[in-house]
Amino acid sequence: MTSRGTRALCFDHDHDLNVALKRAVAWSNVDRDVPGGLILLDNAVVSPGAGRRVGLFVTCLVDLMRPSVGFAAVKLLEDAGCKVIVPAQTCCGQPAYNSGDRAHAKAIARQTMAAFEDCDYVVAPSGSCAGTLAKHYPELFDDEPELALKAAAFADNCHELVGFLVDVLGVTSVSARYDGVATYHDSCSGLRELGISSQPRRLLATVEGLKLVELIDNDVCCGFGGTFAAKYGELSDAIVSKKTANISATGADTLLAGDVGCLMNMAGKLQREGKRIKVRHIAEVLAGMTDLPPIGEPVGGTRP
């Protein structure tokens, strides 16, 4: 399907008329002077992301704790033909927003919107942060109509990484290999705010060597909840303990999800319980970038 052999992704252009129409609308908004031109309903068309400037909102946890997820996201986006840019950024402001500190949340939101102003899309490897950009920014400014409009326009272009690949770019497969049995946890914001559910499963199904087993109560929170995990540690612990029991019950050797916060919580609990389950962000597996140790494991794989 793809003309460039190095591309790791496949696209299906006429599998769904809605996707095609959505794409047509998106295309009408970008520079038409795209190399190779555009024939929408033709399977010979490559790189639906070609010519699109995608701003990577890397998210503070990926930026600080797990940069490799950011590079995996860049690879996936570039493989889809996107031009990836990374404006100077910090955090989406969710910690302030969810702590009731609207003033700081607004300041950070204004800063983020300005930083990504010239991007066609803003994509984040996190349902939680993407949810903040796409669902909560307009709400945050509901007492300032002009900024609310601006935030709504900004929000329309914000996406979670895997949802963006599948729903907007029409990516149907990746070329990656991962030898193992994995289970997938549906992080709350991605699932319920953005409808990320089938997309990761569709792409994981195309990873060679990977067998996906479903997790009981996959739609139940892992107990992370940002500051909740520290503020209500005992309660958070009770919730994550149920989660790790369910993860163990799958028999999977790998746990995947789309949010580093949830992953750190579940990895931290699995490790405290002495369970040897590898924990990774889904982007690492989809991009075939699993050379670095799993979350919370040392380089070289030695165990204490």
Add this chain to the structure above:
Amino acid sequence: MTSIITTPRFKDNVHEALVDSRLQRAMHHAQNFVPRRAAAVARLPEFEALRNSARDIKNHTLAHLDLYLEAYEEKVIEAGGHVHYARDAAEARRVFLDLCETRGAKAVTKGKSMISEEIGLNQAMEAAGIEAIETDLGEYIIQLRDEAPSHIIAPAIHVTRDDVEADFRKAHRDLPADRDLSQPEQLLAEARGILRDKFLAADIGVTGANFLIAETGTSVIVTNEGNGDLTQILPKVHVVIASLEKVVPTLDDAAQLLRVLARSATGQDMSVYTTLSTGPSRPEDPDGPEEYHVILLDNGRSAMLGGQFRDMLRCIRCGACMNHCPVYQAVGGHAYGWVYPGPMGAVLTPSLIGVADGGQLPNASTFCGRCESVCPMHIPLPKMMRHWREREFERHLAPATIRYGLGVWSFFAERPALYRIATDVAMRALSLLGRRKGRFASLPFAGGWTQYRDLSAPEGSTFQAQWRAKSGAVK
């Protein structure tokens, strides 16, 4: 019991609940509601459309609440009943006790009513020397145990069958020791036997209301045991106590709401009994009360109408939010410390007892959003919990450590260049510290986290620093 508010001690309550193995066993069964609701919803293709319609009905009613309340009152009076408005809990109790006193009532049977819990009616009756008899099986059990309900539709969900048998053997003095009570049906039969005499001897019957219908002046209750019917039909006086947002315009509207209520609550298509009462018994009726009174409670609700918490007034008390809440599932309802538990309680409690006392509840949420996703009335529960956090923050009620931490974090988050340099230095250092194990079993300032789980160490240099170095090299 309900008048003691332990909400400010929420964290202690949580601890006690988590180490209570009997409670944990009981809470395990509570999770049966989740698949039952899912199955009921799956059986009804128009469920989503009904949800939207249910939301719209309540929104319309709330926008014209004054008109519908007047219309409702007029119809109740037309049917021969009486309406008493009560601004707060104390007024509602006084109205009720006056009714008892003037009628010389000594024994009062009660159907399940959360408003009765909210106003502390049983305690008020006890103080006035009137016997309150709970007739809902769950309420009857917790009354024996001197406890408050731990769930708005399943008040005794925190007790096991064994607990109930032990309670009955203790309280029912005439119960032979060799009587088999090993099956739930046998427990039900035992309670029914005791309650039958009480129903017949009661002077007044009290029920709540799921809906009040303005078109006809009718109150509607839904039950599964039939105790509500006996409560309101057998005594000479039937008193309905309900909060004012229970009113809906028409019978059709109530019918629509009923279609989402039981499905969301227990996963039943309908509850076993849906009972409509309009006024006292008419001459041609074979039975029914001689008097019919409605106590309409405001208790802060009219103030909610004009503010950020208005959507909460759509709540039809199905309990789906708590059934699906990971926090409620972990600790049960008593930990919330007052009448209303779970996500709806986390929004309602600060409205009713004040944010200074109730503020813990809207904070103790991961904002996972499962409550909102199952709410038949589309109430944005996480959003309203966030509104409470905003009020706390504005009033400096949030803990100093949180405020201080947020301040420092915001300082950096609003300065991207400084942030990039500072975080890169910090992450490199942390990464070095945690290199051997790849994680920390404990770390200063992260005790809230590392007390329960390991903290993964950062990889090293931050993404932004690496990206900048890389793109600088390319250029």
